Amino acid sequence: MQYDYKYCPICKNKLIIKEEGGLERKRCSDPECEFVFWNNPTPVLAAVAHRDDEVVLVQSIGWPTHWYSLVTGFMEAGESPEEGIAREVKEETGLDCAVGPLLGIYEFSQMNQIIIAYDVLLSEGEIIIDESELVDYKIVHSSQLRPWPSGTGQAVKKWLSQRGIENEEMGFKKIKKG
Ligand SMILES: [Zn+2]
Structure with missing residues (x-):
């Protein structure tokens, strides 16, 4: 499924779009938090x-x-x-x-x-x-x-x-x- 997540499941901050591993992905807006939504199949x-x-x-x-x-x-x-x-x-x-x-x-x-x-x-x-x-x-x-x-x-x-x-x-x- 394609999910439209808005918040970090670890620290509850907003997700932002940022390049990670060569593609634009959603990641946590808190630079201290490492959460990236990889959206793997x-x-x-x-x-x-x-x-x-x-x-x-x-x-x-x-x-x-x-x-x-x-x-x-x-x-x-x-x-x-x-x-x-x-x-x-x-x-x-x-x-x-x-x-x-x-x-x-x-x-x-x-x-x-x-x-x-x-x-x-x-x-x-x-x-x-x-x-x-x-x-x-x-x-x-x-x-x-x-x-x-x-x-x-x-x-x-x-x-x-x-x-x-x-x-x-x-x-x-x-x-x-x-
Ligand atoms: Zn976070």
Whole structure:
């Protein structure tokens, strides 16, 4: 996320714009205080969560009803990326899983995030979505699964290509004006 912080979280003085490390950044206005708001991208974990050839896509609360994406979530302090994505899969689908190989690392600059995506094998059982985060899920066979332009979609594309599948990429729907 892009945050518009105004005050130093250490000493409560105002933040000012100043060059730090070659770029203009927000830093504390008190020269005695060393706080700089670096605004580094946040790591987000993603799973191409599947059983054999069937991939589970989820819809978050508030998304348009035709949008489905991968299971994703923020990494917690003290866990490895593999532990983090297993936890997110369990929280969002109710299922245990085996975390397989890394699919790739993708930029998501609009949200100041980087996406770390894994191939994740779901265990058997009923999917019970986390209704505090999700409204729906769907199961899509790899032959019908079309990648989309953003980072999570590129992880899907990689996962498909590892199976020798090249499905046409979806475009983002253009919103008609007027
Ligand atoms: Zn300060």
